[in-house]
Amino acid sequence: MAETNLVTHPSRNLAMELVRATEAAAIRAVPFIGKGDKLAADGAAVDAMRAFLATVEFDGVVVIGEGEKDRAPMLFNGERVGTGRGPRTDIAVDPIDGTSMTAQGRQNALSMIAASERGTMLDASSVFYMEKLVSDHHGRGVMSLEQSIGDNIRELAKAKGKPVGEMVVAVLDRPRHDGLIEEIRSAGAGTRILLDGDVAGGINAARYETRIDICVGIGGSPEGVVTACAIKALGGFIEGRLAPKDEAEAERGRAAGLDLDRVYDADGLVAGDDTMFIATGVTDGGLVEGVRRKGPIIRTESIVLRSRSGTLRRITSDHLADRWL
Numbered sequence: 001m002a003e004t005n006l007v008t009h010p011s012r013n014l015a016m017e018l019v020r021a022t023e024a025a026a027i028r029a030v031p032f033i034g035k036g037d038k039l040a041a042d043g044a045a046v047d048a049m050r051a052f053l054a055t056v057e058f059d060g061v062v063v064i065g066e067g068e069k070d071r072a073p074m075l076f077n078g079e080r081v082g083t084g085r086g087p088r089t090d091i092a093v094d095p096i097d098g099t100s101m102t103a104q105g106r107q108n109a110l111s112m113i114a115a116s117e118r119g120t121m122l123d124a125s126s127v128f129y130m131e132k133l134v135s136d137h138h139g140r141g142v143m144s145l146e147q148s149i150g151d152n153i154r155e156l157a158k159a160k161g162k163p164v165g166e167m168v169v170a171v172l173d174r175p176r177h178d179g180l181i182e183e184i185r186s187a188g189a190g191t192r193i194l195l196d197g198d199v200a201g202g203i204n205a206a207r208y209e210t211r212i213d214i215c216v217g218i219g220g221s222p223e224g225v226v227t228a229c230a231i232k233a234l235g236g237f238i239e240g241r242l243a244p245k246d247e248a249e250a251e252r253g254r255a256a257g258l259d260l261d262r263v264y265d266a267d268g269l270v271a272g273d274d275t276m277f278i279a280t281g282v283t284d285g286g287l288v289e290g291v292r293r294k295g296p297i298i299r300t301e302s303i304v305l306r307s308r309s310g311t312l313r314r315i316t317s318d319h320l321a322d323r324w325l
Contacts, residue, residue, distance in 0.1 A: 014058055014087060015276040015304045018113050019315060021052035022280035023300045025095040025111040027324055029282050030291045030298075034105030041102045045095035045111060045282075050074045050081070053093075057086040063121045064092035064114075064222040077125060088118035090272075092226050096282060098196050108197040108285035114229035116272030122225055122264065127253040129243040130221035134202040135214050139237030145263050149180060149216060150187035156213060157189075164188040170201040170215040177217050189213075200287040202227040203277075203303075206236030207312075210286070218243050228269035230277035233305035234312065240264045277305040288314075296321055 025045035032041035046066060053060065060081040068077055075081075075093050082089075091113060096102055098109035114121075124130065133145050133152065138159040143152045149169075157164045167189035171177050184191055192212055194201050198219040205215040224240040231238040241263050244250035253260055262268070280302040281288035289301040297318040304313040 012087075013306060013309075014056070014089070014115060015278050015306050017056050017058075018053075018115065018276070018278050019280065019302050019304055021049045021056070022111040022113055022278050022302060023317060023319070024048040024052045026280040026282045026291050026300055027298055027319065029096055029102055029109075029111070030293075033102055033283060036103050038099035038103035042096050042099045046074050049093060049095045049111065049113075053081040054083070056082050058082040058089050059084050059086060059118075060089045060091045060115070061118065062093060063090045063123055064094075064125065064225060066093075066095075089115050090118055090121040091115045092121065092222060092229070094222075094226070097199060097223070097279075098282070101196050102282055105283070106195065107283050107290075108195070108200055108287075109282035109290070110197070110200065110279045110285070110287070111282055112199065112226060112277070112279045114226040114278070115276040116229060116270050117274060120270055120272035122269050123256070124221040124225065124242060124253075124258060126256040127221055127242045127244045127249055127258060127260070129218050129245060130224040131218050131241045131243045132198070132202065132224050132227070132238065133214070133216050133240075134205045134227065134231060134236065134238045136206045136208060136234070136236045139214075143214075143237060143239075145239045145241050149183050152216075153184065153187045153189045153214065160213070167213045168192050168211050170194055170198075170205060170212045171217045172196070172198050172201075172219055174217070180217060197285070199223050199227050199230075200279075200285060202238065203230050203234070204286055206231050206234040206238075225269050226277070228266050229275040229307075230305050232266050232270060232275045233277060233307040233310065235310065238266050238269065240269055272307075274306070274308040276307070277303075279303050293321065294318075298324060
């Protein structure tokens with residue numbers, strides 16, 4: 001849509017309403033930070049997010065949620081949320097991305113929601129892991145999962161006009177990435193090792209003001225779809241390829257209609273033109289600050305991305321503590 005149309009015919013921004021749900025989930029998780037009980041933290045965040053989603057004027061279907069209905073009593077895959085009136089939407093929810101980080105009091109825990117038009121999100125729930133490659137817009141046409149990480153680093157460095165030695169690549173700290181980390185360093189680039197949170201790592205790789213140039217490696221496939229919603233709003237580059245852990249999972253993926261050999265681009269992961277990504281910090285991190293108690297108020301910081309308008313908004317909200325505690 002042309003810029004003039006955005007000005008003269010602005011559309012309703014559902015993301016600005018969904019942020020209330022991520023704020024609520026983040027606030028409710030605070031009493032459990034550093035207390036060692038990740039299930040209690042997640043339960044409190046799920047309850048709060050679902051309660052606020054029920055008030056939003058939209059007809060949402062949870063494509064990526066807390067799990068299958070028999071294992072997740074709320075926000076399960078396939079659950080209908082919202083008032084049932086308004087835009088028909090696919091949503092992905094993660095009341096706490098980083099339950100272990102929350103329980104241990106570590107950084108980078110987020111409450112997240114992603115949304116797009118109905119029927120546009122890839123349902124990759126039958127294959128848990130996905131290989132991902134993310135950067136800003138310079139990666140389009142020069143990077144690919146079909147290339148080695150060394151070639152990707154060199155091609156992106158050339159496109160960005162910077163020395164390979166100044167390139168920084170974010171990778172999850174997992175044993176499966178030991179060889180990948182060695183390849184990155186052998187190419188001459190530096191690494192940013194992430195304890196958890198490859199969604200935030202991917203978003204930071206696509207943002208112009210961060211030091212991360214690339215986020216790469218195998219992480220959750222639901223997180224890959226969520227990241228794609230954000231990357232489309234940032235105008236960045238993402239590719240994903242499903243990585244089943246064994247033949248039984250591969251067979252389940254094929255039975256669900258997934259192409260295990262396909263390299264999915266942003267449109268393959270989320271086909272919608274109006275994608276949204278909303279996150280509120282639970283604990284402090286590189287993307288947003290965590291929830292803070294300041295005297296009589298509770299302060300939250302959120303990030304709201306929307307592809308249709310190409311906007312990134314930061315929202316700082318002060319909530320009266322006596323309404324929440």
